[in-house]
Amino acid sequence: MPVKRSDKTPMPQRDPTGRAQDFDEVNEGYCFSHAMFEAERCLRCQDPVCMEGCPVRIPISDFVHAIAAGDLARAASILRTANPLPGICGRVCPQESQCELKCHMAKRFGPVAVGHLERFVADWERSQPVGETPPAPWQSARVAVVGSGPAGLVCAGQLARQGYPVTVYEALHAPGGVLRYGIPEFRLPNAILDWEIDALKRLGVEFVNNVIIGKTITLDNLFDRYGFAAVFIGTGAGLPKFLGIPGENLNGVYSANEFLTRINLMQAFQFPEADTPLKVGKRVAVIGSGNTAMDAVRSARRMGAEQALVVYRRSEAEMTARVEEYHHAIEEGVKFHWLTNPVEVIGDDDGWVAGLKCLRMELGEPDESGRARPVPIEGSELVFPVDNVVLSIGTTPNPLLAKTTPGLATHSWGGLVVDEKKGETSRRRVYAGGDAVTGAATVILAAGAGKSAAEAIHQDLSAGL
Amino acid sequence: MAAIQEKRPLTPITKLLRVHAPLIAESANAGQFVIVRVRERGERIPLTITDYDRDRGLVTIVVQEVGVTTRCLGALQEGDEILDIVGPLGEAPQLQPGGHIIGVGGGYGAAALLCLMRERKEQGDRTTVIVGARHKDLLILVDELREVCDNLELCTDDGSAGFKGLVTERLQQLIDGDQSQRPDYVLAIGPMPMMRAVADTTRDTGIATQASLDPLMIDGTGMCGGCRVTIGGEVKFACVDGPFFDAHQVDFDEAVQRSKMYVKEESLAACRQSESGTG
Ligand SMILES: Cc1cc2nc3c(=O)[nH]c(=O)nc-3n(C[C@H](O)[C@H](O)[C@H](O)COP(=O)(O)OP(=O)(O)OC[C@H]3O[C@@H](n4cnc5c(N)ncnc54)[C@H](O)[C@@H]3O)c2cc1C
Ligand SMILES: Cc1cc2nc3c(=O)[nH]c(=O)nc-3n(C[C@H](O)[C@H](O)[C@H](O)COP(=O)(O)OP(=O)(O)OC[C@H]3O[C@@H](n4cnc5c(N)ncnc54)[C@H](O)[C@@H]3O)c2cc1C
Ligand code: SF4
Ligand code: SF4
Ligand code: FES
Numbered sequence: 001m002p003v004k005r006s007d008k009t010p011m012p013q014r015d016p017t018g019r020a021q022d023f024d025e026v027n028e029g030y031c032f033s034h035a036m037f038e039a040e041r042c043l044r045c046q047d048p049v050c051m052e053g054c055p056v057r058i059p060i061s062d063f064v065h066a067i068a069a070g071d072l073a074r075a076a077s078i079l080r081t082a083n084p085l086p087g088i089c090g091r092v093c094p095q096e097s098q099c100e101l102k103c104h105m106a107k108r109f110g111p112v113a114v115g116h117l118e119r120f121v122a123d124w125e126r127s128q129p130v131g132e133t134p135p136a137p138w139q140s141a142r143v144a145v146v147g148s149g150p151a152g153l154v155c156a157g158q159l160a161r162q163g164y165p166v167t168v169y170e171a172l173h174a175p176g177g178v179l180r181y182g183i184p185e186f187r188l189p190n191a192i193l194d195w196e197i198d199a200l201k202r203l204g205v206e207f208v209n210n211v212i213i214g215k216t217i218t219l220d221n222l223f224d225r226y227g228f229a230a231v232f233i234g235t236g237a238g239l240p241k242f243l244g245i246p247g248e249n250l251n252g253v254y255s256a257n258e259f260l261t262r263i264n265l266m267q268a269f270q271f272p273e274a275d276t277p278l279k280v281g282k283r284v285a286v287i288g289s290g291n292t293a294m295d296a297v298r299s300a301r302r303m304g305a306e307q308a309l310v311v312y313r314r315s316e317a318e319m320t321a322r323v324e325e326y327h328h329a330i331e332e333g334v335k336f337h338w339l340t341n342p343v344e345v346i347g348d349d350d351g352w353v354a355g356l357k358c359l360r361m362e363l364g365e366p367d368e369s370g371r372a373r374p375v376p377i378e379g380s381e382l383v384f385p386v387d388n389v390v391l392s393i394g395t396t397p398n399p400l401l402a403k404t405t406p407g408l409a410t411h412s413w414g415g416l417v418v419d420e421k422k423g424e425t426s427r428r429r430v431y432a433g434g435d436a437v438t439g440a441a442t443v444i445l446a447a448g449a450g451k452s453a454a455e456a457i458h459q460d461l462s463a464g465l
Numbered sequence: 466m467a468a469i470q471e472k473r474p475l476t477p478i479t480k481l482l483r484v485h486a487p488l489i490a491e492s493a494n495a496g497q498f499v500i501v502r503v504r505e506r507g508e509r510i511p512l513t514i515t516d517y518d519r520d521r522g523l524v525t526i527v528v529q530e531v532g533v534t535t536r537c538l539g540a541l542q543e544g545d546e547i548l549d550i551v552g553p554l555g556e557a558p559q560l561q562p563g564g565h566i567i568g569v570g571g572g573y574g575a576a577a578l579l580c581l582m583r584e585r586k587e588q589g590d591r592t593t594v595i596v597g598a599r600h601k602d603l604l605i606l607v608d609e610l611r612e613v614c615d616n617l618e619l620c621t622d623d624g625s626a627g628f629k630g631l632v633t634e635r636l637q638q639l640i641d642g643d644q645s646q647r648p649d650y651v652l653a654i655g656p657m658p659m660m661r662a663v664a665d666t667t668r669d670t671g672i673a674t675q676a677s678l679d680p681l682m683i684d685g686t687g688m689c690g691g692c693r694v695t696i697g698g699e700v701k702f703a704c705v706d707g708p709f710f711d712a713h714q715v716d717f718d719e720a721v722q723r724s725k726m727y728v729k730e731e732s733l734a735a736c737r738q739s740e741s742g743t744g
Contacts, residue, residue, distance in 0.1 A: 173509070210549050215554065239687055255689060258690055272734050275534060351722035398688065
């Protein structure tokens with residue numbers, strides 16, 4: 001096979017002016033020839049270090065080689081065995097700090113576009129006719145999954161493939177977790193999530209929305225009354241943090257969770273055709289620098305904000321968002337104010353946001369996290385005149401389930417305590433994974449945790465431990 | 466999906482619905498609430514659990530039609546299904562049993578007091594309920610309330626039934642009256658101005674007073690923070706920490722202001738609804 005020493009094949013994407021007017025997907029995906037060309041750039045290394053960068057160890061060179069050989073069905077099956085959500089991870093994984101960071105091609109020509117190829121294969125797979133109906137579940141032990149984010153979905157799918165009848169309980173009226181209510185359509189269309197969920201339903205997984213474990217049904221009752229043999233908790237890290245600065249409760253200040261939930265889950269971008277409103281003014285400031293901040297600020301643009309800005313107290317180097325989203329945001333006209341620390345939301349006479357007061361910062365000595373600590377520059381106060389402020393400064397695990405469940409141990413910061421190997425919590429036969437255990441992390445880590453918990457559950461149940 | 470088994474109009478804009486929701490009925494406590502969504506692309510709105518019947522799996526809600534979603538809900542008939550219903554949410558009020566409790570209700574609050582007061586009475590409290598409306602025809606569930614409390618006080622603005630005046634005026638009389646009428650606890654459920662007036666009435670009396678706050682909500686699980694309220698200088702999420710809070714500590718100015726966040730959008734949506742004539 002000829003080795004192509006060319007640059008990474010760019011992802012075709014919609015024009016920034018047009019795309020900032022709607023919520024349709026920005027990236028258009030590779031066509032077949034793009035994908036072939038890109039796949040042929042892979043060197044099929046003896047030591048495929050790319051794989052080490054992937055938290056679920058996808059045999060990258062194998063699936064990429066299958067693409068190059070034109071065998072998309074094989075590529076799809078290799079991918080799915082390692083990662084049950086390829087169409088989603090291909091879109092949202094921070095590849096630049098994982099698989100693609102390690103790729104041998106990265107330094108000289110730019111890495112093989114592993115994420116784009118993963119997405120390509122998954123999209124191809126979705127366009128194929130649905131296969132035969134899988135067999136009905138055959139195990140007698142039943143498993144309950146709490147929460148339908150990536151951790152829960154993957155755990156449910158893996159168990160269903162082992163023959164377990166699985167019921168997924170979700171607090172909201174639609175499944176998917178952050179994939180549904182957080183990440184917007186322009187990055188991850190709902191149709192992709194729906195396809196994955198439909199595939200799980202065909203495997204026999206039952207989805208029960210509108211049930212909050214700990215409120216509607218207690219964890220104990222899942223065992224005692226409903227007869228489940230094991231429970232997996234994938235309740236995520238949905239509790240939004242606030243800064244505690246003056247003016248945070250003014251009208252027009254939102255947590256990113258509220259802002260994005262109104263748009264994604266409740267479809268506020270279609271108001272008044274959809275019933276849930278969201279008030280977005282001409283100027284919106286988003287505080288934070290993660291994926292959530294990028295999603296919020298780009299959504300603000302799409303909701304009509306003429307000026308959309310990101311304010312972050314550290315520097316660009318400490319930004320935690322995917323690089324692609326950062327670039328997309330810049331292309332869409334978002335302005336970034338690094339080393340700028342919000343100290344007060346200023347209100348008008350009617351109790352609405354009128355401005356965001358900030359202090360400029362400079363980098364000082366490293367702090368506990370090893371990153372340079374931002375320290376305020378005296379007399380550097382400035383006010384951005386804005387109509388909305390969206391806080392995107394992190395989330396922690398929601399205490400609701402732990403609070404109502406005796407004996408379910410948590411760390412002081414809210415994360416569930418689990419044993420490293422099996423993912424079992426302090427309660428017997430109760431396993432947990434994803435953001436509920438790690439704090440806010442990534443889709444692929446949550447998916448990986450769901451997968452390994454499913455293995456542990458299968459082992460424990462079949463050993464009758 | 467939850468089927469409406471019984472529907473009863475209480476006033477021209479207030480409807481009582483008994484809904485088949487066995488999981489919620491089984492775990493509900495007085496004072497908790499549900500969140501419903503009535504149609505595709507519809508809003509999620511919170512409604513108090515007015516009563517529950519664990520044996521028959523029924524939850525009673527009383528809805529006052531004030532906007533698009535409550536009107537859609539009010540338009541549903543027996544046999545129709547509510548698209549989504551989730552709960553029970555929030556916590557029951559924390560008040561020690563064993564005293565004289567006065568529940569003050571306005572609007573749908575009168576209904577919300579029904580099962581709360583019955584449970585208090587069962588726990589050994591002496592119970593008084595004060596409910597008010599503009600006119601006697603707008604008072605709701607009077608017979609039911611009479612059954613669950615030792616003393617029912619009706620107030621109307623026009624004097625068409627009971628005391629002529631505001632619920633807080635009657636409350637003041639009871640506080641000032643002889644020892645047997647004076648409450649140990651007061652619970653206020655109703656429109657914000659009423660709850661605020663109740664808080665002001667009891668503020669200097671040392672009588673423990675709780676208000677059931679009704680901020681805008683979305684998820685009801687503590688995920689969005691949209692329902693935040695300030696209580697004694699601290700930010701709380703009403704859906705998980707509430708809805709009951711120490712009324713004397715509530716920042717009512719802020720709560721009132723936040724409840725007006727979407728007035729323009731709400732009236733736009735209401736106009737569209739009445740123009741199109743659809744629920
Ligand atoms: C806006 C945003 C953008 C992001 N972008 C990216 C990205 O680009 N790339 C990336 O890798 N990661 C991203 N992340 C992080 C990623 O989405 C999360 O790490 C991941 O979704 C965690 O998955 P999870 O299954 O643990 O939980 P979640 O996805 O949070 O799902 C938990 C589910 O459990 C439900 N639940 C909670 N409690 C209960 C209960 N008691 N009973 C029943 N159900 C319950 C919740 O309603 C929710 O649906 C982003 C996060 C956000 C918020
Ligand atoms: C914990 C809780 C329990 C509740 N219990 C009940 C109940 O048992 N019965 C009942 O009828 N209503 C109850 N409410 C209020 C109910 O949720 C609102 O009336 C409803 O959300 C209005 O939706 P809408 O689309 O019909 O009207 P909208 O178009 O949203 O609003 C129409 C008008 O109602 C006002 N309004 C909007 N939201 C609220 C609110 N949360 N509280 C008070 N006024 C509001 C608006 O300012 C506006 O003037 C409760 C609210 C909470 C938070
Ligand atoms: S799952 Fe994520 S990290 Fe793993 S190969 Fe795919 S894009 Fe890379
Ligand atoms: S490191 Fe890069 S070039 Fe080597 S096998 Fe992996 S993807 Fe291919
Ligand atoms: S309604 Fe979202 S946190 Fe309370």
